[in-house]
Amino acid sequence: MANILIVDDDVNVLTFLTIHLSEQGYTVYQAKEGIEALKILNKEVCDLAVVDVMMPFMDGYTLTEKIRSQFNIPIILLTAKSQIEDKEHGFRAGTDDYLVKPFEPKELSFRIKALLRRYDHKTDESILRIGSTMINKQSYEVTIGNRTILLPLKEFELLYFLMSKPMQVFTRDHLIEHIWGLDYEGDERTVDVHIKRLRERFSKLTDDFQIKTVRGVGYSLEAKRQ
Template sequence: MTNILIVDDDINILKLVNIHLSEQGYKVFKAKDGIEALEILNKERCSLAVVDVMMPFMDGYTLTKEIRNHYHIPVILLTAKNQIEDKEQGFQAGTDDYLVKPFELKELSFRIKALLRRYDHQPDESILRIGRTTINKKSYEVKIGDRTILLPLKEFELLYFLMSKPMQVFSRDHLIEHIWGLDYEGDERTVDVHIKRLRERFSKLTDDFHIKTIRGVGYSLEAKRE
C-alpha cells in the first residue's frame, strides 16, 4: 500500500482528503503543521506529501525545503493564492506540483498518480541498506559486511528495485515492465529464473532479507525484523 502524507491546519481538508485518498487505496498520514509532518516522515515511509502553504510553526515552503533535503519523495503544494510570485517561491522551495484552493479531489488524485509514476522510474537513493547488506546503484556493487558481490546487470537491477520498496508486492508483469522494459519479448519465467538465482546467491550469505513468493501474484522482498 502506498503511504501519502497530508499536511494542512484545516481539519476539514484533512478529513476530506483522507476519505477520498483512502477510497483510492492509499494509506494516509495526517499532520496539522510542518513539525508534526517531519515527525511522521521520521517514523513512516511515505511515497508523497501534499503540503499546505499557510500553516503555523512552519509554513509549507519551509517544510518543502526540509523534505527535499532529507527525503526523495514528490511534494504537491496546496495554497489559496494564485499569484505567479507564490508559485515561483513554491518551485524554488522544491515542490513538484502546485494546486490552488479550492480544488477538485479528483484533480488531486490525478496529480498524485502522475507524480508517483514519475518517481517510480527514479532510484530512491544511490545506496540502500538492509542490516549488513548494502547495494550501491553507482558502482553496481552489493556488499555484505566486508564482502563485495558483483551481479549480472538484470539481477542487480531486480534486487535494487525490490530492496528500494521492501514489503511491497509486485506482479511479474510489473517487474518485467520496470526491469526489462515494455518492448521485452520474453515471458514471465524470466522473472522466476532471476529470483531463483538471487535466492541461491544470498540465502547462504545473509539473513538480512529474503524474497518471498506471493502465490498467484508475484514477489515481495522482506527485511529481517530487528
C-alpha cells in the same frame, strides 16, 4: 498502493482528503504542522507529500525545503493564492506541483497519480526499502530515518541480498556462493559471524526487520508487518 502524507493545519481539509484518498486505496498519514510531518517521514515510508503553504510554526515552503533535503519523494503544495510570485517561491523551495484552493479532489488525484508515475520511472532498482530502512547499492549506504550507516563490504552485500528477497530461506552454502564466490576457501562460520554482526548493529536501531535463524537450514530476513 502508495502511502500519502497530508500536512495541513485545517482539520476539515485533513479529514476530507483522507476520506477521498483512502477510498482510492491509498494509505494516508496526517500531520497538522511541519515538525509532526518530519517525524512521520522519519518513521514511515511515504511516497508523496501534500503540503499546505499557510501553517503555524513552519510554513509549507520551509517544510518543502526540509523534505527535499532529506527524502526523494514528490511534493504537491496547496495554497489559497494563485499569484506567480507564490508559485515561484514554491518551485524554488522544491515542490513538484502546485494546487490552488479550492480545488476538486479529482484534480488532486490526477496530479498524485501523474507524479507517482514520474517518480516510479526514476526509481533505482539498486535501492531497497523496508519500513524506514533504506539500503542503496550505488552508494553502499544504509539509511534508517535520518541516520546513515556505512558497513564493511561483505556485511553490506549480505544484508542487501537478504533484504532483496525477504522471507526466503537461504542455506549457508548458498550465501557463501553468492556473497563470497565459488572459490572461497573459508567455512560456514564466516556466514554466522557476519549475521551476528548485522544483528548486533541493527537490533538497537530498528525493528523494521529481523534476521531469523532457520534451524538446520540457514537464514531468512523477515520484515516487520505493517
